[in-house]
Amino acid sequence: MEDNQELKGGSRGELLIAIAMAVVLVATALAGWRTSDLGSRASDAERQGLIEAIKAEDLINVDWRQTYEEATHAQRLLVTAAEVEALEASGDLASEAQGASIRAYLLPSMALLAGPFGTDPTYAAADGSLDLAARFNDLQAQNSGLADLDPEAEFLLADRYHAEQRWHVVGAVLLATSLFWLGLAEIMRDRLRIVSLVAGLTIFLFGLAWLGTSEMVWALLRLADA
Numbered sequence: 001m002e003d004n005q006e007l008k009g010g011s012r013g014e015l016l017i018a019i020a021m022a023v024v025l026v027a028t029a030l031a032g033w034r035t036s037d038l039g040s041r042a043s044d045a046e047r048q049g050l051i052e053a054i055k056a057e058d059l060i061n062v063d064w065r066q067t068y069e070e071a072t073h074a075q076r077l078l079v080t081a082a083e084v085e086a087l088e089a090s091g092d093l094a095s096e097a098q099g100a101s102i103r104a105y106l107l108p109s110m111a112l113l114a115g116p117f118g119t120d121p122t123y124a125a126a127d128g129s130l131d132l133a134a135r136f137n138d139l140q141a142q143n144s145g146l147a148d149l150d151p152e153a154e155f156l157l158a159d160r161y162h163a164e165q166r167w168h169v170v171g172a173v174l175l176a177t178s179l180f181w182l183g184l185a186e187i188m189r190d191r192l193r194i195v196s197l198v199a200g201l202t203i204f205l206f207g208l209a210w211l212g213t214s215e216m217v218w219a220l221l222r223l224a225d226a
Contacts, residue, residue: 013193020204024175028175031172034211038162038164039161042162043158048154060140067139073113073114073118077113077114080110083099083102084099084102117130160218168214171207174206175204178200180200182200
């Protein structure tokens with residue numbers, strides 16, 4: 001009779017351990033998936049940050065190229081305008097006619113190519129040179145595509161995901177450790193089985209609490225950044 005009760009007690013203990021191991025296995029698999037998902041999100045954010053950084057650099061290069069092209073045309077405009085003034089003041093009828101023709105037909109086209117450098121005095125520096133930085137800054141301000149790019153924000157998001165992933169790795173290790181103790185409980189007997197079972201369940205619950213706290217903390221941080 002006692003043997004039957006001991007057998008039933010052992011069967012119940014083995015069933016409890018088997019159920020606990022199944023639950024821990026599922027939780028460990030979910031923790032592993034979540035850890036992998038966070039790593040994937042971090043990689044996506046890093047990739048997006050690199051793409052936006054490259055796009056921003058391209059747009060900056062385009063604006064600088066336009067600034068220098070306009071400045072080059074403005075310099076040519078200034079030289080041609082000085083030549084026209086010299087022709088008009090030469091006292092020679094043919095030269096004066098040539099100067100008038102250049103002023104009427106060539107200078108407007110050159111001023112158009114020079115952009116604001118040829119018409120807006122605010123782009124002239126105090127020493128008479130062209131204020132390239134002012135023109136570049138205006139082009140940047142007018143560039144709506146550049147305003148939509150924020151690579152630093154993407155890199156910061158990637159760092160956040162990596163940090164969150166490290167927290168989840170700790171939780172996954174705790175769950176794996178609890179699985180180890182439950183496996184020991186399955187092969188142990190009597191008091192050692194109870195100790196292993198309690199240790200496994202305690203570590204499992206602590207791992208779950210760690211993962212739950214991690215999810216809550218990082219979710220609150222994301223809400224604070226939104």
